[in-house]
Amino acid sequence: MPSALRRVPTHFFGVFMSVNPVFAALVGLVVLGQQLDGLAWGAIAAIVGANTAAVCTSRPVR
Secondary structure (H helix, E strand, C coil): HHHHHHHHCCCHHHHHHHHHHHHHHHHHHHCCCCCCCHHHHHHHHHHHHHHHHHHHHHCCCC
């Protein structure tokens, strides 16, 4: 695992980690039958959107 993380670009890793709440919510829905309301889905979308915007607008580190 550590060797794989060295090969992944930093921006991709950041966006991928912010998508984890989406995966958790979908697993909760499918496996456990849990339902999220619109506010919870909106909060998840805000987290993913903010992280994606931060990654897309940041300048690369030299």
